[in-house]
Amino acid sequence: MKCREVKKRLSEYMDGMLDARREKLIREHIAKCRNCTEELRSLQVSVNILNSLQEIKAPEDFLEKVQQRIEQPSISNRIIQKIFLPFRIKIPLEVVGVAATVLLIISIFNATESRKEIKEVTSIIRQGTQKESDKFLSRKKKSASFPARSVSLSREKAEDISVGKEPSTPASGAKKTLASAPGEKKMALTEIVLLLKIPGKGEESLKAEEKACREISTGISPVEYSNRVLLKLKEIVKLVGGKLLFVEYGKEPGRVKSITVQIPAKNLPLLADKLSEIGKLQRPLSSLTEKEEKIIKFKINLQYKNPVQ
Amino acid sequence: MNRKVNDREDDALIKAFMNDENNAFDKLVLKYKDRVFNLCFRILGDYEEADDCAQDAFVKVYRALHRFRFEAAFSTYLYRVAVNTCKNKLKSKEYRHSKKMLRLSNPKEERLHAIEIRDESLSPLTQLERKEKEEIIQEAISSLPAEQRNLIVLRDIEGLSYEEIVRVTGYKLGTVKSKIARARQKLRDKLKGLV
Numbered sequence: 001m002k003c004r005e006v007k008k009r010l011s012e013y014m015d016g017m018l019d020a021r022r023e024k025l026i027r028e029h030i031a032k033c034r035n036c037t038e039e040l041r042s043l044q045v046s047v048n049i050l051n052s053l054q055e056i057k058a059p060e061d062f063l064e065k066v067q068q069r070i071e072q073p074s075i076s077n078r079i080i081q082k083i084f085l086p087f088r089i090k091i092p093l094e095v096v097g098v099a100a101t102v103l104l105i106i107s108i109f110n111a112t113e114s115r116k117e118i119k120e121v122t123s124i125i126r127q128g129t130q131k132e133s134d135k136f137l138s139r140k141k142k143s144a145s146f147p148a149r150s151v152s153l154s155r156e157k158a159e160d161i162s163v164g165k166e167p168s169t170p171a172s173g174a175k176k177t178l179a180s181a182p183g184e185k186k187m188a189l190t191e192i193v194l195l196l197k198i199p200g201k202g203e204e205s206l207k208a209e210e211k212a213c214r215e216i217s218t219g220i221s222p223v224e225y226s227n228r229v230l231l232k233l234k235e236i237v238k239l240v241g242g243k244l245l246f247v248e249y250g251k252e253p254g255r256v257k258s259i260t261v262q263i264p265a266k267n268l269p270l271l272a273d274k275l276s277e278i279g280k281l282q283r284p285l286s287s288l289t290e291k292e293e294k295i296i297k298f299k300i301n302l303q304y305k306n307p308v309q
Numbered sequence: 310m311n312r313k314v315n316d317r318e319d320d321a322l323i324k325a326f327m328n329d330e331n332n333a334f335d336k337l338v339l340k341y342k343d344r345v346f347n348l349c350f351r352i353l354g355d356y357e358e359a360d361d362c363a364q365d366a367f368v369k370v371y372r373a374l375h376r377f378r379f380e381a382a383f384s385t386y387l388y389r390v391a392v393n394t395c396k397n398k399l400k401s402k403e404y405r406h407s408k409k410m411l412r413l414s415n416p417k418e419e420r421l422h423a424i425e426i427r428d429e430s431l432s433p434l435t436q437l438e439r440k441e442k443e444e445i446i447q448e449a450i451s452s453l454p455a456e457q458r459n460l461i462v463l464r465d466i467e468g469l470s471y472e473e474i475v476r477v478t479g480y481k482l483g484t485v486k487s488k489i490a491r492a493r494q495k496l497r498d499k500l501k502g503l504v
Contacts, residue, residue, distance in 0.1 A: 010490075011486070011494075012490065017471060017486060042497050043493055046493065046497040046500050046503075047465050050450075050461070051468070053351075053443060053446060055344075056351075056356070057347075058343050058345075058346035058360070062338070062342050062360075062363070062364070065364050066367045066368060066371075069364055069365075069368045070372075
């Protein structure tokens with residue numbers, strides 16, 4: 001055995017941790033090698049020095065200090081106590097965890113549903129086809145478990161979206177119940193008919209209101225005309241402090257069939273005045289205020305008297 | 310005391326503690342406080358820090374003792390907790406920062422003030438010489454890398470067997486042997502003046 005290897009094993013040799021064969025080899029080597037003998041001696045002395053070190057005693061009050069620390073709540077307990085300090089009844093963390101998870105799942109589910117609905121509506125707007133619109137509408141009616149929040153969201157968007165034709169055609173001037181989402185209270189809506197005036201080309205000495213009508217109707221396609229009417233109606237509704245809730249399109253693609261509005265009752269005369277600029281109401285708006293409500297919700301069916309060529 | 314008898318005594322105290330005998334844990338503290346304190350002091354090289362760590366170790370043991378499964382000796386378990394507490398202390402930024410500041414302000418006095426020779430039979434001069442010697446040794450121990458220091462303290466100061474050290478530290482036997490061998494060589498070189 002070489003000195004280098006022996007020196008490496010001297011620590012284990014001192015502690016009797018070598019197997020019998022190695023121990024014998026090292027013992028034999030040390031007997032012959034003065035260098036390794038000195039190495040072993042110096043190591044033993046340094047170990048003895050460590051063994052002889054005086055034990056440092058704990059302070060006299062060590063037990064009391066430990067007891068004091070034990071009586072203090074642990075850090076985690078202190079944090080929990082601080083969190084729930086305002087409550088007399090402490091809520092177990094598990095319950096809080098479960099409640100938080102349930103809330104999180106519900107909010108994620110709602111967000112996903114809303115996003116889906118917006119996507120569907122957007123695709124309908126983009127495609128603008130009657131078929132897709134019908135599909136969407138019928139799916140909405142059938143869906144019994146549709147969250148009310150999603151529906152209200154789509155309603156909010158109604159000002160800017162086009163929704164397809166409903167299956168039944170409303171009779172003019174008759175009361176009709178609008179298809180509403182499940183969970184939403186069914187509401188009977190009063191309907192009135194607005195017979196749109198469309199002055200012919202080249203007509204002279206027009207009245208002021210006819211001029212307004214002409215501005216939106218001269219030399220354009222029926223769809224464009226319908227869109228302009230809608231814009232004008234939006235302006236009017238806004239002017240009288242109302243809200244456009246729903247836009248219904250008719251059989252002809254892109255042509256507005258009716259609008260549903262919400263108007264402050266006090267502004268009905270102004271609305272009637274403004275509507276008379278672009279058409280003729282078949283029934284006076286004053287008939288809508290029978291119930292003395294502050295806000296009136298009703299449907300205006302549009303009738304195109306002279307379609308623009 | 311025979312180790313097995315000692316372990317049986319500890320087990321009886323733990324069972325008493327589990328049966329809500331409050332003073333059972335106090336007895337364990339009184340029995341092991343000096344050994345645990347000395348272990349912490351030799352690893353950390355600082356009296357105040359050793360006091361804090363030793364107390365912390367006993368508090369941790371107190372909080373976990375109801376789950377003790379009697380698979381290992383209580384002393385081994387206590388040492389493991391104490392060594393880990395010291396390790397965490399050494400790792401903490403706060404501790405390293407305070408050590409650095411201390412070294413800059415007062416090199417030796419602050420850290421080693423606790424080493425007091427209490428042997429009344431020795432003359433004041435001999436006591437002083439011995440105190441200086443102890444300080445040199447502690448300085449040498451503190452200069453070792455943390456792992457080697459822990460192992461040399463457990464083996465050559467606390468007198469644990471290699472098997473016990475394996476259980477306390479979780480290292481493999483070969484690792485323990487080689488690290489102790491290297492630590493001894495380093496210490497021998499540092500303590501040449503005394504050797």
